[in-house]
Amino acid sequence: MRQHLTTKLTPPDQVCAEVTPSVAGVIEKMMAKEVDERYATVDQLxxxxxxxxxxxxxxHAQRAFDLDALERLDQKTTYR
Structure with missing residues (x-):
C-alpha cells in the first residue's frame, strides 16, 4: 500500500510505444493519486x-514537463 502511495506512475507512453503523448496525458490524469488532479467530471474526460x-x-489533461526525459535526451545528444 505504501508503494502505491509513494511511487510515481510510469508514463503510459513509456510502457507502450503505441500510446500517443496526448492519450498518455489523459490516462495519467485519470490515474492521478490526488483527487483534485483527476477529472472533475466525466464530461471533462x-x-x-x-x-x-x-x-x-x-x-484538460496537460502533461507536466518531464525533466527526466529532457536530461536523458541531453545525455544522448552530441554537441559540436
Missing part, C-alpha cells in the same frame, strides 16, 4: 477524448 480526435491535443 469526454471533452478531452473528443479534442484528441479533432485537434490531437486534450483540453
Amino acid at each position: 469526454i471533452e478531452d477524448l473528443q479534442a484528441i480526435l479533432t485537434t490531437g491535443s486534450p483540453i
Whole structure:
C-alpha cells in the first residue's frame, strides 16, 4: 500500500510505444493519486477524448514537463 502511495506512475507512453503523448496525458490524469488532479467530471474526460480526435491535443489533461526525459535526451545528444 505504501508503494502505491509513494511511487510515481510510469508514463503510459513509456510502457507502450503505441500510446500517443496526448492519450498518455489523459490516462495519467485519470490515474492521478490526488483527487483534485483527476477529472472533475466525466464530461471533462469526454471533452478531452473528443479534442484528441479533432485537434490531437486534450483540453484538460496537460502533461507536466518531464525533466527526466529532457536530461536523458541531453545525455544522448552530441554537441559540436
